Amino acid sequence: MLIGIPKEIKDHEYRVALTPDSVAALLAAGHQVRVQTGAAARIGFSDDAYRAAGAQIVDNAAAVYEAELIVKVKEPQTAEISLLRAGQMLFSYLHLAAAPELTAQLLDRKIIGIGFETVTDASGTPLLAPMSAVAGRIAVQAGAQALTMASGGNGTLLSGVAGVAPGKVTIVGAGMVGANAARVAAGMGAEVTVLDLSMDKLRHFDDLYQGRLKTRYSDTAALTELVTGADLVIGAVLLPGRKAPKLITRKMLAGMRPGSVLVDVAIDQGGCAETSRPTSHSHPTYVEEGVVHYCVTNMPAACARTATQALASVVLPYALRLANQGMAALLADKGFLDGLNVYLGAVTHPAVAEDTGHPYVAAHTL
Numbered sequence: 001m002l003i004g005i006p007k008e009i010k011d012h013e014y015r016v017a018l019t020p021d022s023v024a025a026l027l028a029a030g031h032q033v034r035v036q037t038g039a040a041a042r043i044g045f046s047d048d049a050y051r052a053a054g055a056q057i058v059d060n061a062a063a064v065y066e067a068e069l070i071v072k073v074k075e076p077q078t079a080e081i082s083l084l085r086a087g088q089m090l091f092s093y094l095h096l097a098a099a100p101e102l103t104a105q106l107l108d109r110k111i112i113g114i115g116f117e118t119v120t121d122a123s124g125t126p127l128l129a130p131m132s133a134v135a136g137r138i139a140v141q142a143g144a145q146a147l148t149m150a151s152g153g154n155g156t157l158l159s160g161v162a163g164v165a166p167g168k169v170t171i172v173g174a175g176m177v178g179a180n181a182a183r184v185a186a187g188m189g190a191e192v193t194v195l196d197l198s199m200d201k202l203r204h205f206d207d208l209y210q211g212r213l214k215t216r217y218s219d220t221a222a223l224t225e226l227v228t229g230a231d232l233v234i235g236a237v238l239l240p241g242r243k244a245p246k247l248i249t250r251k252m253l254a255g256m257r258p259g260s261v262l263v264d265v266a267i268d269q270g271g272c273a274e275t276s277r278p279t280s281h282s283h284p285t286y287v288e289e290g291v292v293h294y295c296v297t298n299m300p301a302a303c304a305r306t307a308t309q310a311l312a313s314v315v316l317p318y319a320l321r322l323a324n325q326g327m328a329a330l331l332a333d334k335g336f337l338d339g340l341n342v343y344l345g346a347v348t349h350p351a352v353a354e355d356t357g358h359p360y361v362a363a364h365t366l
Contacts, residue, residue, distance in 0.1 A: 001323040002032045004067030005055075007039040008074055010297075012281035014304035015073045016040040017092065018319065019312045020053040026316075027054035031323045036064045043305040071319050073311070074298060075102060086110035087344065091315075091322060093117055093131075096341050097243045097355040098270035103347065107358070110345045112327070117268075118241045118349055119318065119339035125240055127318065127339075129176050130310035132265075134300040136180030136236065139263045140169070140188065142299070143232040146261040146285055146292045153292055154259025156231045159189035166190050170226040172218065172247060172272065173236030174201040177265045181234045186213050193226050223247060228255035235264040235272040241338075241351035248273035250289060258290035267295040330363070337363055 003026060005018055016039050018026075023033045033055040037047055047057045058064055065083035072092040076084065084090065086109065094115035096103045106113050116127035123129070140158075147153035147167070160166035169185040171178045174196035185192045186209060194205050195218035202215040216222045227233050227248055233256075237244050244266035253262065253275055266272040267279075275288045279295045281302065286293050300307035318336065321329035330337045340348045346361040347353040353360035 001069055001326075002034065002067040003069045003071060003319070003323055004064035005033065005035045005039055006061050006064045006070065006072055006080070007036040008072065009061075009077050009079060010074045010301075013074055013298050013301045014040070014042045015301055015308045015311065016043075016045070017071045017073050017308075017311060017315050019308065020045055020049040020055075022312050022316045022319070023050055023055045024053040026320065026323060029320055029324060032056070034058050034064050034067055036061055040308065043308055045308075069319075069322055071315065075099065076106070081105050081109065084109040084111050088112065089114065089322060089326075091116070091319060093268075094341050095268045096349075096352045097241060098268070100356040103342070103352065103356045103358065106342050107345050107347070111342065112340070112344065113342040114322075114330070114339045115241075115341045115349075116315070116339070118341060118351075120240070120335040122335075124176075127311075127314055128240075130314055131300045131307060132176035132238075133180045134303060134307045134310060135265050136177040136182075136234075137184045138299050138302055139177070139181050139234045139236075139265050140184040140190075140232075142284070142294050142296075142302075143169070143234065143261045143263045144188070146263070146294050147231060147259070151285065151292065152259065152287055153261055154231070154257060156259075158185065158232065167231040168229060169193070169232045169234065170195070170230035171234045171236055172223065172227075173238065173266075174198065174205060174215075175236060175238050177236035177238065178234070179205075181236060181265075182209075182213060185232075185234075190232075193230075195222060195226060218247075224252055224255075227252040230256065231260050233260070233262045235262065235266045235276070237266045237272040238269070239351075241349055243270040243355045244272040246272060246274050248275075250274045253291045254289040256289075256291050259292065260290075261292045261294065263294045265299065267297050271295060
């Protein structure tokens with residue numbers, strides 16, 4: 001099979017889904033790979049490295065999109081939609097539940113769209129997990145920077161200093177993002193509280209940190225108390241495949257001290273705060289209700305080399321199966337089939353169908 005790896009064109013997106021080592025594995029399995037020139041040059045994977053692995057380097061995206069299978073990181077941008085063709089397989093993050101316009105465009109192109117974020121296995125969401133880990137760690141760094149005076153923050157140093165209490169960090173959600181955000185925030189010396197609906201997860205945090213952070217069951221009263229009292233709130237809510245629920249209200253944010261910060265990692269799925277709207281690495285923040293909002297939709301791209309290495313290691317086995325077996329690879333594995341979001345003009349993921357208003361068609365009936 002001919003596999004294409006385009007250069008990402010989303011703002012400050014430097015990741016690729018497959019490294020030169022990944023390409024070598026695909027070539028060893030008998031496939032061909034086209035890589036757009038400069039696809040990973042900024043993160044240290046040169047065209048020569050891809051050539052040495054056996055890839056063909058091409059000058060433009062159109063040549064890449066001639067491939068039967070496109071493996072990329074972010075959802076297709078406006079300029080890429082016209083390059084997609086009927087029956088072509090697209091394997092990438094899609095986040096369609098929060099993107100009805102993109103969903104309609106992909107349906108119109110009649111592609112086969114497999115979303116990294118909805119592939120499942122016994123561990124959960126294996127292709128989302130590494131980027132959630134990266135995003136969770138970056139969220140604290142981004143929040144700490146946004147709290148500085150030059151960034152519009154209130155000047156709180158999360159670690160505090162001798163004689164001055166540390167900043168307060170509230171993390172809404174105890175999944176992969178929340179766990180990694182908690183690790184970094186606690187390591188910095190901040191006063192950290194994690195909220196979640198799962199008592200099992202909260203017990204795990206309690207056992208793991210032995211009093212170095214606090215846990216609270218996430219009801220409205222606790223959420224209001226801990227959001228309004230925080231210097232930094234990290235939205236780490238995930239309902240796989242679905243739009244994020246708006247747990248953090250405008251009223252809660254209005255009650256925060258001016259210059260406090262919200263980092264909404266759930267923004268890819270629409271955001272978990274009523275005031276959240278997508279931002280970019282070029283323009284990462286805005287102020288609403290006196291709170292600095294950081295809602296960048298491709299946060300892991302800030303540390304693109306680390307993120308690429310983490311992502312490629314989990315994407316490669318699935319890409320190999322797709323290249324070797326095509327649709328049969330999905331039909332043989334329910335977790336992989338969960339990744340199928342759109343198929344030849346039909347929405348095949350129930351959460352995407354519900355959130356975008358399209359009819360749901362079960363994949364196994366097609």
